[in-house]
Ligand code: NAD
């Protein structure tokens with residue numbers, strides 16, 4: 422029966438991967454999913470709580486760089502579809518420690534592509550309609566000025582070790598299509614937000630600090646722009662590319678929703694004030710906003726032109742930012758323990774090292790408040 426797939430989801434215990442597995446579990450009952458995840462600091466089995474192992478789901482803990490493991494999964498599980506999320510994904514960590522990004526994002530993608538090639542093109546038993554969907558980012562296109570948007574033909578110009586490693590992996594995926602005829606599709610998506618995002622990223626980090634009346638670190642002047650997309654819309658776009666996309670094609674995915682960082686941070690403050698009140702200080706949470714030294718090489722603006730996926734595959738984002746951010750904040754409020762478990766673990770050291778300037782006097786930041794800058 423068409424519609425059945427055996428999908429290897431790499432990085433299924435991370436933010437987007439877990440949302441994708443949940444979507445498929447709910448809406449694609451004919452699909453069997455095998456999650457392969459190393460469970461790095463960013464991977465969390467709790468993200469998939471409630472999805473039981475059985476006929477249609479299996480979890481394998483392992484490294485995408487482990488060629489033997491990956492090849493054996495192709496051999497034994499009859500995988501016909503790969504949705505490749507696994508990556509080191511945080512730009513700041515790529516600046517302080519790029520090695521892991523080169524290994525996972527480049528070597529790991531190469532290992533998966535090679536296993537798919539051997540299995541789908543090299544073996545005697547042919548797989549019907551295989552598909553390797555490589556999940557990538559808009560950051561490969563570099564940084565925009567005040568106008569313009571990234572299209573699928575925008576030249577690559579990555580500027581951080583993270584985006585350079587993702588660009589390399591995109592080029593490898595594309596080379597496997599052109600050279601070997603491996604059925605590869607690539608998606609380049611803008612910034613996601615929603616449930617299960619690790620609190621090193623802007624939105625959950627600001628949520629957690631604002632909830633606890635701690636300083637809210639905003640890099641540089643706070644005017645960098647990201648094009649925010651609710652994670653469920655991204656996952657639906659990926660399903661659409663699997664169902665209707667064409668091999669050898671790249672699809673840009675975006676929310677058509679550009680916001681300056683300072684707007685996003687202020688909105689989270691206002692939402693929390695409205696839902697919980699201002700707390701014992703009586704001060705609105707916006708007063709916690711603290712401008713801190715900028716990220717090295719900080720890309721100024723990203724914006725996706727998603728015309729191709731809209732016109733060719735009929736995909737459009739459904740969530741407005743206002744609705745998506747409210748749903749997100751409500752999810753984090755209802756799942757405070759999920760956040761607590763993370764921020765009370767090794768995250769503490771990460772936060773202390775990354776946000777040294779806030780380490781002392783956290784609740785009363787001394788420097789760089791916007792009003793002090795003006
Ligand atoms: P994440 O950091 O939340 O999750 C990454 C997952 O990959 C984790 O579960 C981790 O344990 C796993 N992993 C890491 N290294 C591994 C390895 N060597 N072997 C097996 N598993 C490994 O990332 P995310 O935000 O969910 O991003 C998923 C993918 O989407 C990435 O490829 C990222 O580049 C891309 N992307 C993310 C965004 C975004 O806004 N978050 C936007 C566009 C594209």
Ligand code: DAU
Nearest residue numbers: 510511512558559560611612621622623638639640645682
């Ligand atoms: O554009 C897609 C990319 O979006 C993905 O490929 C990445 O995996 C994902 O991490 C994300 O990258 P960004 O660097 O844009 O996301 P981040 O949440 O780290 O930062 C968003 C913006 O907020 C960025 O301009 C930096 C700023 N920022 C971030 C943090 C963590 C702050 O001002 N303060 C902070 O503390």
